[in-house]
Amino acid sequence: MLRLLSFVLFLAIWWIAALLVGGAKLPSPPAVLQVMIAEASSGALFLHLGATLARVALAFTLAMSLGSAIGYLMGRVKLADRLGDPWLILLLNLPALVVIVLAYIWAGLTEAAAIAAIAINKLPTAIVTLREGTRALDRSLDEMASVFAMPRWRAFRHVVLPQLAPYIAASARSGLSLVWKIVLVAELLGRPNGVGFEIGVAFQLFDTPRLLAYSLTFAAVVLVIETLLVQPFEARANRWRPRAA
């Protein structure tokens, strides 16, 4: 109910602002909706959205799985931490744009280069979060598992993983929002389709309704995925915690 109210408020402010500054700079909601419908019925909207989502899914999965594994290793093994730390600091401070441009130069304007570049941007934060989570693991529970001779996999699944789950959820959430932003830049610079590409075209033509139509649809999809996928996972990871009053 509150969400609906804030959405209505958003629309109202937009509409009023559009009336004040004029349709060329800020088109009114119906004008944008019209473009949305036109793009949707031609199929272009879904094509571009699909391409972007596929890139997000691939890059996100790649970065999360690789980052979690490396982070876990660095949290557990001191030597790995020592070796990996300088690389991690380098990656953390490398601007996204540099990674994308270099990837396109070295690997060509290819799909693989785009996905790798997006994943590399997300990778270091996933590593840092999971390393933190691994360092915070409760040693006394590890001892319990070893005294009761729990097999490795069972101990990992029931003792370690539940402790890491909140960290994985946090990393997924922050990582997803990072990937949403970077994927558009990567598409703008070197892909012939996707929401980022369309926004680039709209920018060149100064076609504000089209720009807004694509951005807002994209934002809506992000919102839906966040509420339907990420938040329930986060809640599930924390289910056993005694509920606060």
Next chain:
Amino acid sequence: MRLEVDITGKTFRSAAGGTHEVLAPVKFALQSGEVGVLIGPSGCGKSTMLRIILGLDHDFAGHIARPPEARIGMVFQEPRLLPWRSVEQNVRLAAPDVADAKLAELFRILELEAHRDHYPGELSLGLARRVALARAFAVEPDILVLDEPLASLDDALAGRLRDEIATLVASRPVMTLLVTHSLDDAVRLGDRLFFLSPRPARIVAEMPIGIPRATRGEAEIAAIKASLAQRTQGDRTERDAS
């Protein structure tokens, strides 16, 4: 089966950089079916000794001979349950082979039936301790290690659990190592009592109890306690004299 403990020393490096000695040379052995009881002042190194004996801490001088295939049931000083698993899952994860009937029986004895599906965060400390006991019993251990298992339970329940431990020990060839501050528990359960000195711990007195556990009545127990009191009294006067 036989457990041989021969620790020649254990020191901890403190965070400040100093070292402090926690265990002096400690040597004893335990047979299958025997209950050894460690009694000593708080902070003397009992839990540290148990961790070494169980192979959780390798940073010590000396040698431990533990039967390699021995199944271990342990009740840690704190319950150490998995907060994200229910009571029943906690037990089953440690003892995957436990039969349903056996588990039901354990939960009945420990009065945990109503709490099977609760999470550890929803239990009182006494309840959590009982779950830890259930877990240790459920694995049908060859070596049972109990670090103050009856603390924070009321007398009646502690008494019943003590009887339960005695029954378990009698029912299978298990060697038991019990840490307790209660002389009563020690005399009722133990076959051999080891009295430890303050840190660094060493064994100041070893006292075997000749009467089998099953035939120890209240009169015998009182007699053992009296002789113990006399001995410690004697030790004290000796020490005062020297």
